[in-house]
Amino acid sequence: MTLIAARPGPGTARPYRFPAVVRRTVAGGQVVAAHLPGQNLAVALLLLDAGAGREPVGKEGVGGVLAKALEEGTAQRDATTYALAVEGLGTELVTGLDWDSFQVSVQVPVDRLTAAVELLAEAVRTPRLDPADVRRVRDDEATALRMDWANPGPRADAALRADLFGVENRWGRPMYGDPDSVAGLDVDDVTVFHSEWFIRPGTLVVAGDLDRIDLDALGAAAFAGTGGGPVERGGPIEVPLREQRRIILVDRPGSVQSTLRLGHPAPHRAHPDHVPMTLAGTVLGGAFTSRLNHLIREVRGYTYGIRGEFGTSRRFGRFMVSSGVQTAVTAPALVEAVGEITRTQVGGVTEDELAVARSWRAGQLSVELQSPRSIASALTTLVVHDLPDDYHARLRADLLAADVEQVSAAAAAHLHPEALTLVVEGDAAVIRDELTAAGLAPLADPTS
Amino acid sequence: MPDSGYPWPIETTRLDNGLRVVVSEDRTAPAVAVNLWYDVGSRHEPAGQSGFAHLFEHLMFEGSVNVAKTEHMKLIQGAGGSLNATTNPDRTNYFETVPAEHLELALWLEADRMGGLVPALTQETLDNQRDVVKNERRQRYENVPYGDAWLRLLPMLYPPGHPYHHATIGSMADLNAADLATFQAFHQTYYAPNNAVLTVVGDAPAAEVFALADKYFGALPARADIPPAPDGRTVTPTGQPVRETVTADVPAPRVYVAHRTYPFGSPGYDVATVLATVLGSGRGSRLYQRLADGERIAQPDLVGAYGVDLAHAPAPLIATATARPGVTAERLAEGLAEVVDELATVPVTAAELDRAKALLSTSWWRQMATVDGRADTLGRYATQFGDPATAGERLPALLAVTAEQIAEAAAEVLGAADRATLSYLPEETA
Structure with missing residues (x-):
């Protein structure tokens, strides 16, 4: 055999440093x-x-x-x-x-x-x-x-x-x-x-x-020539969860794929659970190796890709899964996606999965912060969210320190599979009956 | 600004099995980019096997002798890295950027799939990734308005049998017919060390990279007889313009005007690059000024021109515009053709030339701003021109292009007789 079987371990890491x-x-x-x-x-x-x-x-x-x-x-x-x-x-x-x-x-x-x-x-x-x-x-x-x-x-x-x-x-x-x-x-x-x-x-x-x-x-x-001070930006907005899951069908006649958007409200950016929530989202859907992409793409072949993440701004946030799946498998893809969200909410994450998620998120802070454009974007985060100069170093430490209990607790607290709104944009004539038969949720009138 | 477009060190070596190794050390950030260019793309695909090079790229992530299915992604992401791969008509590239302490892991993974993919390749994996690729085709080409423009333009520009005649994504029929043995043979034929360039840029010294490359790749056997793709360098013009009109579910008329220019890497392509920027890049470009702002027949966000940087045949230059409400495809096509025609007759001004060169300079340095951007550039120049250091010549060459050269190139390759025009019409106005 001409290949070396033993996987090499890491060398010595240089300390992390965000630009001054x-x-x-x-x-x-x-x-x-x-x-x-x-x-x-x-x-x-x-x-x-x-x-x-x-x-x-x-x-x-x-x-x-x-x-x-x-x-x-x-x-x-x-x-x-x-x-x-x-x-x-x-x-x-x-x-x-x-x-x-x-x-x-x-x-x-x-x-x-x-x-x-x-x-x-x-x-x-x-x-x-x-x-x-x-x-x-x-x-x-x-x-x-x-x-x-x-x-x-x-x-x-x-x-x-x-x-x-x-x-x-x-x-x-x-x-x-x-x-x-x-x-x-x-x-x-x-x-x-x-x-x-x-x-x-x-x-x-x-x-x-x-x-x-x-x-x-x-x-x-x-x-030059500017005036006026800052204006009060308003506090977090309380957004109630739905009491029941629902499906909204957006008709796109002749579509060869169904576009999926599954979501519910979630905490805003400054919520203390931000880091464990981000990691829970990463394990579920935030990376190529996540549960959703593994099952829906790598096992089932229903899609080119599926992502799910918590998205947060100053005043509100949401959890959202997005994908495009072949029309013929719209219902099974939805069932499996909701299944993975539920499994993550109920059962939390494993140490094996979390190890990948935390290393990946931490590593991205050096790998993806090289160009002036990306550094400017990172500085923008500091300004918009009132964060200190050493925020990225602290974030890195927090990511690496998050444990299974914290991340599983965040998944349990902030994922709400029963409150999901499932939006399906596809060929309604082809998929409507199948969606109803799947029994995931009633079809809602989008205007109600 | 430096005189060279590549003011970093470059060191190269070649292993006994033919693998070329390129290293460019830069200790600014504790990250390292690993990049492999394999000199195989869709231009190598015979009739009936369109899409195979790209589908094969997917299979490279599905496990090899010492790496389980899906483990490649997990190990790189678990190391904090980013990774991907792309296939185009010319080549296939695989790349990851990792914190520097994981360099050896990345090299081990790349070596394992270069030397040990075939024993791990199963029918189940092929069937799964075939479905994924078919969904990629639906998502990117079939389910979006104008999504098939590129698929239509290629056969208008390149005749049957030409290596660029068919698109890299392939046809559904060919993808459906793909069998396991073909992919096993594909790997054995093309994924050899002497058909690849390994480039490492970032926080790693050359001597260390050379030693690791030898450790992990050194024992992989070379392949003696790698078959070349069909020669496409000469495309005989028909002397007749080609036109195609598509009536489809699109929101507005759109026109693409395409020409064959010169192969990427040739002096002619440098001229074509500056020409395309003068013609269609930014609000100061001729197309914007004439069609979006002046006559106001084109939507301002959707007017532009660009070259497609293919190296093994005269590369395409494409200009496109989308109609403002009430404007017909015919009117738009006339407008586009006029502006393209004038490149040969209305001299490019000094201001136009300076603007184009300034934009191209920024674009070049943006590519050079990351270790991954640099690695892909060096891999390209090593693969296509035999010497990664020639990358440093590209920007100076672009900056040396003159208005006279642009007019000459326009007269030579942008003539109306050599033009392919693809028009989309919305269904309801058909």
Whole structure:
């Protein structure tokens, strides 16, 4: 035999180290930076308290329209000139939002970072927002959402979110809005959202070689002309669990797969069980080696992949499983998925599984935190959730210290298989009877 | 900026069995990337076996002589690592990034599946992964609007028998017909040390990696007669444009315009890369400026152009746009064709060229920002061009491209007679 049978053990680990974090107050705003010596690329990301959670009910998607409108010209230059200036530095203006924040960032070779941040600030603080442009951008965004919603997934996501959190609440509606909510926005919605949330200084996150970066100059550029202080962000929202499991069927005629979204409300990000909950989610569905993927993909062959995780934001959270399964096996896949969630809630995790989950989550803190972009994202977590500079090192220690009892207790407390909403987006004519016969839950009218 | 696109050390060796080993040490972070390029892809598949190289990639995670089914993933994730593999027409790559103390584990796992897959391969595993791949096909190509565009474009660009004629995902019929013996033979034919490059980048010294490579891979036998893929370097133009119109359940008309350019790695492909960026990357690109902003016939988020970096035949360049409401596919196709045609007649300005090069520089350094990105790059250059150090020449070569070269390339390969146009029409307007 030419192979070596004995599996090698690990060598000596070097100590874990998150890049040194620098915090500074400049020109009325906060700068939070990480030092990446030798990196040729740098990222600067302006973090504003203007996430989807700040959008009024009925105005879903206004942040997305504003994000696009920022690039339609500024007080100083028209859209084309602006695009050529930004892209001439080697970056595009990357915008994004989640429930807790709005982010706009640039990524450039380090010697161009100040120029890029100046352009970023110009768009964020002094966009032209010409009414005709805003209307056109709104129409384009509505069209873009219509395109996106033609894919499997968005309609199922929306049905689940509405069922979990209630459509009367902003957080019960899609994070990016839907085609109709965006089409219904007017120019004032956009300009008011800008004046309310985009003039406050916010936080500038920087990841790069700080020996070659002038943080004061970056802060001065990012916060010039800003005003207004932070606004109360609101506490955790209590979301009741359903008393009974239910199935919501979203029709997609002719679909060769059924898109599954299974979920229930779960604790918010600052909950003390965050670490054991994350690990319980990892064992159940958060990794390729998890229970769900093993059974539904590797044993049954029903899917290309299935994931399940706790997702948390500042004010609320949820547990969700998502997958696409072949139409013919929709019901058995659902039965088996609910079975694994139940087994995990009732029986907890094993030491063998937890060993993989905790090592994986801990190892990811070095393996996946290499690039300026990923480090900037990690810094963003510190800012949004008010975490200390040594958070990642502490998180790593907490992950590695979590034991079977703690993680099993978190699974028992925070998984609720009996309260699951099972959203199935697929060919209703083909799967409806089978879903009913499976006896998992009654079929609900999605509007009730 | 450095003069080279690869300002890190590179050391190489070749084991007696032909395995090339590339090491680039960087102790910045305590992580190490292990990457294997096997010089086999869907271009090697004979008729009736489409999709086999990719299905085989799946089987590589399902156990080998000393590694139980699904244990590969468990061991890498249990070490804190990330892993994956991809197959394309040219090659198959396998890669994991692990905390540096687990380097030896990663090498052991890769050696075990290079040298010991066949005895562990069962009919049950094949049947399971065949189902997984068929679901991958449904999820990525069949169940999404426009999902089959790539499957349609390839046969429009490359004639029957050409190694790029069929798509890597394969056909359902061929996947259904796959039998165990074929896969056993596939491994024995292509998964030999002399058909692979092992690259290790990160927190590991070259001498240590070379010794470990020899320990784990050194005794695996070379294979003398690895059959080459069919030669696809010359594609004779028909002199006739190709058009295909698909009426499908799509939300808006969409048009793809595709051309064969030059093989990845050639000077011509460098020109095509800059050209594609001028044409279709970003809001300052010609397609955005003309079709999304100027005439406003294209949706701004869905207009663009890109090259597909295949190395063994003239590689595709694809430009695409999706219609704004009320705009027909014909109008959009005309607009796309006009902008592509003008690359030969309207000189690229200095500002356009600078913009494209700045974007390409950032893109290059983004790939170089992680040890895994570097490892895949070095593995590619070692496999396709025989020397990983040539990776450092790519960025300078891109930055040296001139406006004249772009106009010449456009005149040579983007002519209307060599154009493939694929249009999608929504069902209700058909």
